[in-house]
Amino acid sequence: MNAPWNPARAATRDPFVAFVCDESTAEALRPIVDEMGWQPEKVNRGGLRNAVQTLSVSASPNILFVDLSESGDPLNDINSLAEVCEPGTIVIAAGQVNDVRLYRDLVASGIQDYLLKPLHPEQIRESLSQAQATLNAPRVSDSASVERPHCAIAVVGARGGVGASMLSTSLAWLLSNGSRRTTALLDLDVHFGTGALSLDLEPGRGLTDAIENPSRIDGLFIERAMVRASDMLAVLSAEAPINAPIITDGAAFHQLQEEMRGAFECTVVDLPRSMLVNHPHLLSDIQIAVVVTDFTLAAARDTIRILSWFKSNAPATRVILVANRVQQPALQEISRKDFEGSIERKIDVAIPFDPKVAAQAAKLGKSLAEAAKGNKAFAPLNDLAAQLAACAGDDPVADRKGKGRKSPAGGGNGESLLGKLGTIGAKLAAKKKTQ
Structure with a gap:
């Protein structure tokens, strides 16, 4: 479950181990275990407490049966069991509490099934057969990755x-x-972070737990920690206390990306620009970086610097430049043409500013794209998403070379950005006079 994977123990894993509280449960379990081709001697007495003690010093089995009858807090005790179970272990629990809420909570915590005592042979046989089928079934992510390679996207402001x-x-x-x-x-x-907030979700402690203990990060941790926004979308965000500084070397962030790569077809990383300085290795597996800017002098300066950073530090990452919240030319600090001239690159996508749609999205707890659904003005946003969806089949390096763009660094002659913008404006004015 959550314990760090130990390759040395993998080859010694038992197919099945049980820890039960009473002899009647053991007697009901042993014939079915023998029928499944496993060793009846692996049905041990001691219940959950013995299971935690034993698995803390030995390899976890493929299928674990644990009796919760003597547990005062089954849900909390199952979480303790998760700390010593290695990834891939399928857990079946049994107990005497007949409570639908407990059943749902236990299943949500990661166990395969919860059986009500006293146990019946058919009940045991069906649960163990389902566990074995789950263990032998091919992973969905493995088959999906062949048809739809994972697409990793970073969004940087x-x-x-x-x-x-x-x-x-x-x-x-x-x-x-x-x-x-x-x-x-x-x-x-x-x-x-506002990833969960903007979708009207509670962020939970998943992200902060991952940072504090990176060794816990595995597929089951991802399943538990991420908050579901829909059947196809899950969010991992945080609202850590502002009096608690985050001290990390970035290993947890990188591990999260790796686990998400195996569990999802797409990963969208909302990447604060400070991460480019502190944790540049996070861009190593990113296929596309969406750099978001607006038409202001400060944004022009920092766009130049960020584009230059990507050219030097992540040359294989394809960069898409998005101008967001684009207003009427008269309301912009810098015109689009002057902005593009200063950064020596074209804007790839321009998304308009509509305060009414933005306010409606915030009120409803929806993404801007969902709130603007059907609004033709936001067609560039839909086009960008479609372009990103096809990113897995692209060759970012070849694509960038084929476009033959100028160096994004710009301003290599030492001219100031204000001076550069002034020069561009003067040239445009002179051109108008000659016409």
Whole structure:
């Protein structure tokens, strides 16, 4: 379950082990175990407490049967069991409490089934057969990865307030809802992330738990920690206390990306720009980086710097430049043409600013893309999502070379950005006079 995977123990795993509280349960279990081709001697006495003690020093079996009859807090004790069970262990629990809520909570915590005592042979046989079928079944992610390779996308804001988090949430929703791809939204702004908030969800402690204990991160941890926004979209966000600094080398973030790669078809990472400085290795497996900006002087300066960073540190990552919250030319600090001239690159996608739609999305707890559904003005957002959905089949390096774009760094001659913009404006004015 949650214990770190130990390759040395993998070859010594038993197919089945049970820990029961009474002899009547053991007697009901042993004939079925023998019928399944397993060793009846693996049915041990001692219940959950013995299971935790034994598995803390020995390999976990493929299928574990545990009796909760003597447990005062079954749900909490199952979580203790998860700490010592290695990944891939299928757990079947039995107990005397006939409570639908307990059953649902236990299944949600990661166990395969909960059987009510006294046990009947057919009940035991059916549960063990289902566990064995689950163990032998091919993983969905393995078959899906052949047909639809994983697509990893990072959304980075050139400046705070340009709407990068809004865009990452919208893209995740569009990829899951429109393209019907299982999608994970990973919000790495640990203290002030809005990934869950914008979808009207409680973020939980999953992300902070992962940072505090990276060794716990596995497929089951991902399943438990992520909050479901829909059948196709899951979110991992956080609202860590602002008096608790996050001290990490980034290993947990990288491990989360690896586990999401195996569990989802798409991963959208809302990546604060400070991560480029502190944890550049997070971009190693990112196929596409969406850099979000607006038409301001400060954003132009930082767009130049970020594009230059990607060219030097992540040359294999395809960069898509998105201008967000685009207003009428008269209301913009810098015109689009002057902005593109200063960064020596074209804007790939321009998304309009509509305060009414944005306010409606916030009120309803929906992504901007969902709130703007059917609004033709936001067609560029849908086009961007469709482009990202096809990213797995692209060759980012070849694509970038084929376009023959100029160096995104710009300004290599030492000219200031204001001076550069002024020069561009003067050239445009002179051109108008000659016409």
